[in-house]
Structures are given as C-alpha cells and as structure tokens.
Amino acid sequence: MSTETAETLRERVRERYAAAARAAADGDGCGCGDGDCCGDDRASADFAESLYTIEQRGELPDAAALASLGCGNPTAVAALHEGETVLDLGSGGGIDVILSAKRVGPAGTVYGLDMTDEMLTLAGQNARAAGVANVHFLKGVIEAIPLPAESVDVVISNCVVNLSTDKAAVLSETARVLRPGGRIGIADIVAEDRVTPEERAKRGSYVGCIAGALSQGEYVAGLEAAGFVDVTVEFTHLVADGMHSAIVKARKG
Secondary structure, X not given: OOOOOHHHHXXXXXXXXXXXXXXXXXXXXXXXXXXXXXXXXXXXXXXXXXXXXXXXXXXXXXXXXXXXXXXXXXXXXXXXXXOOEEEEEOOOOOHHXXXXXXXXXXXXXXXXXXXXXXXXXXXXXXXXXXXXXXXXXEEOOOOOOOOOOOOEEEEEEEOOHHHOOOHHHHHHHHHHHXXXXXXXXXXXXXXXXXXXXXXXXXXXXXXOOOOOOXXXXXXXXXXXXXXXXXXXXXXXXXXXXXXXXXXXXXXXX
C-alpha cells in the first residue's frame, strides 16, 4: 500500500490527467506509457480504437479519442435509453459523455464530473465539436458528487474508481445520486481476490490504475454495503499478473 497521503495521491492523479489533456489538445495523444490506465506503450488513440466500434469512433472528435485513458467502454454495457439522465465519473476528455449524450437524445441529459481544469476545458471543446448540447461538465471529486440525491438514472465511469483514495465514499455517493432502481456500468481495473494490496502495489503505480485497484470481492462487498443489488464484476482482459480490466454492473436497491 502506498505511504503517500490521500491528498498527495490525488494531486499526482490531477497532474497526470492535466498533462494528458494538454497533450491531446496539441494532437499528441496522452503519451501512454508503462503503468498508465491504457496499458502499454501504445498511443491512446490506438487503445481507444480497440475499445470503441468504428461507428462510435466516427461520432467523436479526434481530441476526445486522444485524451482517452480508459480501460473499457462503459457505454457498451450501460444499456442507455432515450430521455435518461447519465453521470460519468471522471469524464476526462468527454469521450463517454459524448457517446452517452447521443444515446439518450435531446430529451436526456448527461453530466461529466472531473476535478481537472484542463480536462474540463478539453471536454467542453470536444462536446461542441461533436454537436451535442445535452451535456453539462461539472468540476468536483467523485467522493463528493455535486448533484442532488436521486437525480440520475445511470452512473458510468471508465478506469477512474481505482484512482480514488476513498472508494467507500465513491460508492456511497454513487448510490445517493441514483434514483431507486438506477444502475451503474463501470469499466475499471480489478484485482483477483488472491492478490493482496501489497502485491498490487508491486505490479504498478497508483496513478497507473494498479496499486489502488479493489479486488473482485472487495468491489462486490463495497457495492452491496452501499445499497446495490444484482452486483456483477466481470473480468474482460488481463493487464498484469492477477489484475484485469473489468466491467462492474449493479442496480440501486
């Protein structure tokens, strides 16, 4: 487990994503390297290409794909419907916000929450370039969501929950803002139950989405404690020994 304070870790995450936003704005991609959320030394746009369909990539500005640091495609499993209200935790360059906005249509609303000014600026530019008007980007942290209780239908997130130093707060806040029966569709890095927190830290850094990852059992227990039912945590592909990208789904009871 990292000996850094929660605030130090949060600042390191903020700095890393600010740099990614600046690189994407310059057309350089996020500069993914060893330990980053998007895996190995492939460019971020190449990784995004493997997660999103040709049709989805055609709906996105280049800068949105370049800023992608995700580990999955939450919009593919969230089963969004016309008119729904969606919240994206850690919305980054806006890739999942834009795709969600197109799915819920003009009668729906999508909120993107991020703590990094550079990402919020980039996301706003990307949304305007994509021609979506039913989006709102909010500055804040995922441990204290700046939305009223029971105000959204679906919460999505892409390789962000693992970066929080207070995951119980994230899950509790997610449950708070969801309407009864609301659902989550989260892509995240998750450890096998056999991998201890100390072993996770040896496999990758905190800002690289490895050291702070929950185990499969911890994720299920945390969601159930927050009031979720029908919880599933499904591994999708291996990112390190005993560490996987995963799709997390649940419904607010």
